[in-house]
Amino acid sequence: MTFTTHLDEFRAGLKFPLDDFQIQGCTAVENDRGVLVCAPTGAGKTIVGEFAVSLALQRGTKCFYTTPIKALSNQKYHDLVKAHGEDAVGLLTGDVSINHGADIIVMTTEVLRNMIYAQSDTLERLSYVVMDEIHFLSDKSRGAVWEEVILGLHDSVQVIGLSATVSNSEEFGRWLATVRGDTEVIVTDHRPVPLDQWMMVGKRVYPLFEPGTDGEVNRALEAHIERIDGEELQRGRDDFARRQSFRSRAHGEDFSRSGRPRPQDRFRPLGRPEVLDVLRGMDMLPSITFIFSRLGCDSALAQCLRSRLVLTSQQEAEEIAAIVDAGVSEIPEEDLKVLGFRQWKAALCRGFAAHHAGMLPAFRHIVEELFTKGLVRAVFATETLALGINMPARSVILEKLVKYDGEGHVDLTPGQYTQLTGRAGRRGIDVIGNAVVQWALAMDPARVAGLASTRTYPLNSTFAPGYNMSVNLLKTIGFEPAHRLLEKSFAQFQADGSVVGEVREIERAEEAERNTEAELIQALSAEGIPSENPIEEFLSYIQLRRDLSTEEKRAKRFAIEQREKEVVAVLSKLQLGDVIAMPGKKRPILAVVITPASNARDPKPLIVMESGWSGRVDPQAFALAPQVVGSMRVPRGVIANPRRASRQVKEMFARNSFPRPKKLRDTARNRPTEKVKALRTALKDHPAHYWPQVEDLARIGERLMRERDKVAQLQSKVSAATDTLGREFDRILELLSEMDYVEFDESNTPRITEEGERLALIHNESDLLVAQCLRRGIWDNLDPAELAGVVSMCTFENRRESRGEAEGATDAMVDAMNHTIRIWEQLASDEQRHRLPITRYPEAGFALAIHQWTAGAPLGYCMAAANECGAELTPGDFVRQARQVIDLLEQVRKTAYNDETARHARQAIDAIRRGVVAIGT
Structure with missing residues (x-):
C-alpha cells in the first residue's frame, strides 16, 4: 500500500480511528510546527506525541519523550518498546540508563535540562521533544525545569506540549510561539468516554444533575439531603434536651423508645467495603478511590481486609498470586516481612489495593500491572495516580472535597477535581465513566456541581533563577543573552500580561498628554506669549503653584494638629x-x-453652661481651646444631679461676675512658614505670573501636569512588574561573585570561575550549600557510609517540621553534619543580605538510616533508625530518599576536590544500590 504522508501510514497501523484534534495535532507535527494540545485526561492526546516518535524514526532524527515523574517515564518506555522494539528506544531517569544512544529516549524533564546545560552530544540530530503533562510547569517545587528546557532547546527542535485542559491555553500558546516559533494551539473538551456525575448518599446513588437540564442539581438528591439535614437538626435538639434532663435520666426513662431518633441511627457515610459492594451491584467497578493521604489509603485497605469483601474469582486470585510472587522474587524474605507482604498480597488476591508514593516502587508497579489487566477491581490512591499514569477505571470515587496542601486543609479546585475524575472511563472498554462523590453532612451538592461543571484551571509559571541555573546560563550563553532569556520566560510573559491594562492606560494617557500639550501651545500662541520654549517655562510656573498649594495645605494641617493638642491639654x-x-x-x-x-x-469633662445645658464635651467639639476665666464653689446637689440643678447653676452665674473675653485666642494660627514665603516670592518673580489670561492657561497647564504624572506612575508600575527576574539574577551573581563562583572582568561583565564550573554540575535544591561543603572539604575524610549519611542532609525533607540535633553513627559523621549546618547558617545570612530566597535547612532525619543501609544493615533495622530520628518513613519513602542520595552522590563524585572523596562517593552508590533500592526502578 502506498501512503501520501507518514500520517496516513501511522493511522493505518492503529486499531482505532483518530479524533479530529489528534489529526490536527499530528498534521502540525508533520508540517514542522510546534504544537500545544490541551485535552481532558483520557482523551488520547499522547497519540500526537507517539506520532512525533514515529516521524523521527521515519526521518532518521531523534525524539525525546519527557515526563514529570519516573513512574510515567517507565510506563511510556515500555509502551514505545512494544511499538518500536528495544533497540530503538532508551530510558534515562537519573538513576536508570537503558540504551542511552537510542534515537528515541524517554526521560524525566530534569535529565533533559541537565543535558542542555552540559551541551551533551546526545542532543545531536534531535528534532522533536514531547513534553507530556506540560502543565506541570506550574508545580511549585519542580515546575521551573520545564521552562528551562523550553528556553534552552535549540531553535531547530520542535516542542510538542501535551497538557490537561487549562483556561489560559491561548496565553501559554502565544508564549510558546514567541520563544519557540510557529506553534499551533489545539484545545478540545471532548472526552472519548463521556463522564457521568453521581453523588452517593448512604446506600443510594443519585445523578448529580437533573436530567434534561443544563447543570441544574438533581431535585430528588436535594430533597433527600434536606430531609437528612432536618433529621440531624432535630437530633441535635433532642441531644440537648437529653443532656438537660437529669430528672428523666434519674428515673430511668428510655429515650430510645420515646419515638425520637436514637444516636446509632444518625447518618454516617458508608464504609469502604460497603461502598464498593454498592458500586459492584451497579456494575461500576473497577474503581479508584482518591484519598488525600497515604495513611488514609492504607487504612482503607485494612478496612477492606477486615471485611468479607472479595472482588475476584478463585482463578483470578491464583493468577494474581503468581504475578505477585514473580514481581518480588528478588526481594529478601526478611525485607518482605518488614514490608507487610503477606497482608498486601492477601488484599491483592481479593481484588483491592492501595497506591501511593509511600509504597515500595516494586509494589506499586505490581498494582499498576494487575489493575491494567483487570485483575484488581478497587484501588485506594493519593492524587499522584492522576498524574498521567495509565490506570483508568470505570469509576472514580471521592470521599472528601478537601485536601492538605502542605500548609493547611484547602478545598479542591475545579482543575484538581477534573484531573482526578478524568481517570474514569476506559477508552475502548467502557461506554461511560462515572465520577462518584460520597455525600457527608454539610456538603453542598451545588458546590460539587460547580466543581464538576468547571473543567479548566489556569497555568501559572513558577520559574525563577537559581544558583545552578545562573552559572549554567553564564557558561552556555553569556550574561546579556541570559538576561534576555529570563525576560522571555513564561513567568515574565505572565507578569507582562498582568499589566496589559496598565500598558493600554499608558497609551491613552500619552495620547491625552499630546492633545493637551497641543491645546496649551495653541492657547499660548493666541495670547502672543514671547518665549523660546513657552511650554516648559509655563509648566515650571504651574509647578511653583502646585508646590505652594502643597506647602500651604501642610502648614494648615500643622496648625490644626497643634490646635487639637492644645484643646486636649486644656481639657485634661x-x-x-x-x-x-x-x-x-x-x-x-x-x-x-x-x-x-x-x-x-x-x-x-462634664460641664454645665450658663444657659443651663449640661453634658460631657470632647476635644472634637472645640474649634479653639477654651480659656479658664475663674472658678466657683459647686454645691453637692449640683454635682450629684447637674441636670435637675440647671436653674441653680444659672443663678450661680448671675450672682458671680466672670470676665468674658471678646474672642478666644488662637495660639496655633496658620502663619506662613519660611518655605511658603519663599515660594510666594518665587511665584511673583516668575515671568508667567504676569502673562495675560494666566488663570485660563493655568487650567490647561494643570491638566497637562496631571496627565504627565499619570504616565510616569503607570510606567513605573509596569517596570516594577516586568524586571523582577532580571534583578534577582543580578543579585544572585553578586552573591556568587563574593564567593568566587563568578568574577567580573574589566568591562564589568560576569563569567564563571573554576569553582563556578563545579557548581554548574550540581543539580540539587541546595546546590550552593553542596558546593560550599565540597569546597571547604568538610565532607572529606569520611568513609562511604558516613559520606552517604552527611550528603542526605541536602536531599531529605521531612514530612513534618523538625530541627533536632544532628545524630550520626560516628564522631566524624557528627562533626561533618554540624559543619554542614554552620555553613548553611552563613549562607542563609548572605542570602538574606542579598534579598534572595533562603536555601532549605539541611535536615538530618535520614542520615543515620542511610548510613546503616550503606554499611549493609537490613531494611527493618534502617527503617527503625529513621523512625527513631523522627523521619516517619514508609518503605517507598525509604527507597525514594535512598535514590535521591545516590543522585547527589553521583554529583559529588564528579565535583569533589578530593580524589578520595570522589572514590568514596562511588563506593557509597554501589553499596546503596541493593535490595529494595535496586528493584522496581
Whole structure:
C-alpha cells in the first residue's frame, strides 16, 4: 500500500480511528510546527506525541519523550518498546540508563535540562521533544525545569506540549510561539468516554444533575439531603434536651423508645467495603478511590481486609498470586516481612489495593500491572495516580472535597477535581465513566456541581533563577543573552500580561498628554506669549503653584494638629469648679466644670453652661481651646444631679461676675512658614505670573501636569512588574561573585570561575550549600557510609517540621553534619543580605538510616533508625530518599576536590544500590 504522508501510514497501523484534534495535532507535527494540545485526561492526546516518535524514526532524527515523574517515564518506555522494539528506544531517569544512544529516549524533564546545560552530544540530530503533562510547569517545587528546557532547546527542535485542559491555553500558546516559533494551539473538551456525575448518599446513588437540564442539581438528591439535614437538626435538639434532663435520666426513662431518633441511627457515610459492594451491584467497578493521604489509603485497605469483601474469582486470585510472587522474587524474605507482604498480597488476591508514593516502587508497579489487566477491581490512591499514569477505571470515587496542601486543609479546585475524575472511563472498554462523590453532612451538592461543571484551571509559571541555573546560563550563553532569556520566560510573559491594562492606560494617557500639550501651545500662541520654549517655562510656573498649594495645605494641617493638642491639654487639666470660656457663634460661652476628665488622652469633662445645658464635651467639639476665666464653689446637689440643678447653676452665674473675653485666642494660627514665603516670592518673580489670561492657561497647564504624572506612575508600575527576574539574577551573581563562583572582568561583565564550573554540575535544591561543603572539604575524610549519611542532609525533607540535633553513627559523621549546618547558617545570612530566597535547612532525619543501609544493615533495622530520628518513613519513602542520595552522590563524585572523596562517593552508590533500592526502578 502506498501512503501520501507518514500520517496516513501511522493511522493505518492503529486499531482505532483518530479524533479530529489528534489529526490536527499530528498534521502540525508533520508540517514542522510546534504544537500545544490541551485535552481532558483520557482523551488520547499522547497519540500526537507517539506520532512525533514515529516521524523521527521515519526521518532518521531523534525524539525525546519527557515526563514529570519516573513512574510515567517507565510506563511510556515500555509502551514505545512494544511499538518500536528495544533497540530503538532508551530510558534515562537519573538513576536508570537503558540504551542511552537510542534515537528515541524517554526521560524525566530534569535529565533533559541537565543535558542542555552540559551541551551533551546526545542532543545531536534531535528534532522533536514531547513534553507530556506540560502543565506541570506550574508545580511549585519542580515546575521551573520545564521552562528551562523550553528556553534552552535549540531553535531547530520542535516542542510538542501535551497538557490537561487549562483556561489560559491561548496565553501559554502565544508564549510558546514567541520563544519557540510557529506553534499551533489545539484545545478540545471532548472526552472519548463521556463522564457521568453521581453523588452517593448512604446506600443510594443519585445523578448529580437533573436530567434534561443544563447543570441544574438533581431535585430528588436535594430533597433527600434536606430531609437528612432536618433529621440531624432535630437530633441535635433532642441531644440537648437529653443532656438537660437529669430528672428523666434519674428515673430511668428510655429515650430510645420515646419515638425520637436514637444516636446509632444518625447518618454516617458508608464504609469502604460497603461502598464498593454498592458500586459492584451497579456494575461500576473497577474503581479508584482518591484519598488525600497515604495513611488514609492504607487504612482503607485494612478496612477492606477486615471485611468479607472479595472482588475476584478463585482463578483470578491464583493468577494474581503468581504475578505477585514473580514481581518480588528478588526481594529478601526478611525485607518482605518488614514490608507487610503477606497482608498486601492477601488484599491483592481479593481484588483491592492501595497506591501511593509511600509504597515500595516494586509494589506499586505490581498494582499498576494487575489493575491494567483487570485483575484488581478497587484501588485506594493519593492524587499522584492522576498524574498521567495509565490506570483508568470505570469509576472514580471521592470521599472528601478537601485536601492538605502542605500548609493547611484547602478545598479542591475545579482543575484538581477534573484531573482526578478524568481517570474514569476506559477508552475502548467502557461506554461511560462515572465520577462518584460520597455525600457527608454539610456538603453542598451545588458546590460539587460547580466543581464538576468547571473543567479548566489556569497555568501559572513558577520559574525563577537559581544558583545552578545562573552559572549554567553564564557558561552556555553569556550574561546579556541570559538576561534576555529570563525576560522571555513564561513567568515574565505572565507578569507582562498582568499589566496589559496598565500598558493600554499608558497609551491613552500619552495620547491625552499630546492633545493637551497641543491645546496649551495653541492657547499660548493666541495670547502672543514671547518665549523660546513657552511650554516648559509655563509648566515650571504651574509647578511653583502646585508646590505652594502643597506647602500651604501642610502648614494648615500643622496648625490644626497643634490646635487639637492644645484643646486636649486644656481639657485634661480642668478641675471641679473651673469656669471656662468656650467658642460660641457670636461671643464666647461660659461654663462650669462639674466632673473633671478621667482620661488625659481623650478628656471628656462634664460641664454645665450658663444657659443651663449640661453634658460631657470632647476635644472634637472645640474649634479653639477654651480659656479658664475663674472658678466657683459647686454645691453637692449640683454635682450629684447637674441636670435637675440647671436653674441653680444659672443663678450661680448671675450672682458671680466672670470676665468674658471678646474672642478666644488662637495660639496655633496658620502663619506662613519660611518655605511658603519663599515660594510666594518665587511665584511673583516668575515671568508667567504676569502673562495675560494666566488663570485660563493655568487650567490647561494643570491638566497637562496631571496627565504627565499619570504616565510616569503607570510606567513605573509596569517596570516594577516586568524586571523582577532580571534583578534577582543580578543579585544572585553578586552573591556568587563574593564567593568566587563568578568574577567580573574589566568591562564589568560576569563569567564563571573554576569553582563556578563545579557548581554548574550540581543539580540539587541546595546546590550552593553542596558546593560550599565540597569546597571547604568538610565532607572529606569520611568513609562511604558516613559520606552517604552527611550528603542526605541536602536531599531529605521531612514530612513534618523538625530541627533536632544532628545524630550520626560516628564522631566524624557528627562533626561533618554540624559543619554542614554552620555553613548553611552563613549562607542563609548572605542570602538574606542579598534579598534572595533562603536555601532549605539541611535536615538530618535520614542520615543515620542511610548510613546503616550503606554499611549493609537490613531494611527493618534502617527503617527503625529513621523512625527513631523522627523521619516517619514508609518503605517507598525509604527507597525514594535512598535514590535521591545516590543522585547527589553521583554529583559529588564528579565535583569533589578530593580524589578520595570522589572514590568514596562511588563506593557509597554501589553499596546503596541493593535490595529494595535496586528493584522496581
